[in-house]
Amino acid sequence: MNRTRSLTFFAAFAGALSSSMAFVPSTNSNRMQVMLLQSSPTPATTSFIENELRGAAMRLHTRQQAPKEGLAPAKKMEPYTPTRADYLQFLIDSQHVYKAFESVVNERPELEAFRNTGLERVAPLETDINFMCYEYGLTRTEVGQPGIRYAEMIRGIQSIPEFMCHYYNFYFAHTAGGRMIGKQMSALLLDKKTLEFYKWDGDLNQIKARVKDSIEDMAARWSETEKQECVEATAAAFQGGGGVNSHLSGGQSPH
Numbered sequence: 261m262n263r264t265r266s267l268t269f270f271a272a273f274a275g276a277l278s279s280s281m282a283f284v285p286s287t288n289s290n291r292m293q294v295m296l297l298q299s300s301p302t303p304a305t306t307s308f309i310e311n312e313l314r315g316a317a318m319r320l321h322t323r324q325q326a327p328k329e330g331l332a333p334a335k336k337m338e339p340y341t342p343t344r345a346d347y348l349q350f351l352i353d354s355q356h357v358y359k360a361f362e363s364v365v366n367e368r369p370e371l372e373a374f375r376n377t378g379l380e381r382v383a384p385l386e387t388d389i390n391f392m393c394y395e396y397g398l399t400r401t402e403v404g405q406p407g408i409r410y411a412e413m414i415r416g417i418q419s420i421p422e423f424m425c426h427y428y429n430f431y432f433a434h435t436a437g438g439r440m441i442g443k444q445m446s447a448l449l450l451d452k453k454t455l456e457f458y459k460w461d462g463d464l465n466q467i468k469a470r471v472k473d474s475i476e477d478m479a480a481r482w483s484e485t486e487k488q489e490c491v492e493a494t495a496a497a498f499q500g501g502g503g504v505n506s507h508l509s510g511g512q513s514p515h
């Protein structure tokens with residue numbers, strides 16, 4: 261794949277969050293009501309993630325990022341070819357943010373269900389950072405500003421629903437688009453080596469399903485206001501995650 265083209269994934273977005281309201285038909289005809297209900301986009305399940313949280317995230321992707329579901333307008337970004345040093349910085353910043361998530365999860369009793377899920381990424385990233393330094397003679401740099409800022413924000417969040425939005429987006433972005441980025445970087449910079457960051461102990465789909473169930477259990481006990489608070493943090497989650505990704509696009513971030 262052409263290098264410049266391959267980086268169009270880091271193209272832009274500037275969308276506003278639209279709330280996901282179910283369509284409620286208003287007509288006096290019972291028959292018409294039935295027809296409208298059958299063809300309306302009323303959620304078929306009670307899943308908070310599927311009906312609300314995931315949709316809010318997908319809408320903030322550009323069409324280039326997520327062709328099937330992305331809705332955010334694409335902002336023009338200068339093409340940029342990342343170096344191994346950029347990728348190392350991305351891994352270092354990512355690890356710093358995962359450390360923040362993992363320490364909050366370990367400290368707050370309400371988040372007990374999210375301890376040792378198998379999604380944790382701090383330890384695999386440590387292996388990868390050491391590998392990059394050893395294999396390519398790179399120096400382990402300090403955490404960059406995007407990582408510092410986002411980790412500080414994560415540690416400062418008091419509200420559990422707001423925290424869970426960031427948790428969901430950061431971990432599940434990595435298992436979706438993050439793996440696509442990993443494949444590109446591996447082909448471009450690492451002679452196709454797969455880093456530990458992209459390997460999980462056990463079946464990833466099962467791990468994700470278990471974590472999603474825990475999020476659903478928690479969200480089932482939230483009020484509508486708390487659910488709203490969670491969904492509304494999506495734009496900030498994209499800013500934080502997009503900021504860390506910006507190491508791979510010359511400091512430019514579409515989010």
Ligand code: HEM
Pocket residue numbers: 269270314317318321324325326327428429430432433436437438440441497498500501502505515
């Ligand atoms: C280069 C940037 C990105 C690309 C190429 C990308 C691409 C994608 C794609 C293709 C999907 C759909 C996966 C599927 O349903 O099979 C997806 C899902 C998702 N993305 Fe991204 N994304 C990017 C950045 C982000 C960012 C910055 C965030 C938030 C921090 C994010 C959060 C998510 C979430 C939460 C999902 C749903 C995951 C799931 O259903 O398991 N993405 N992404």
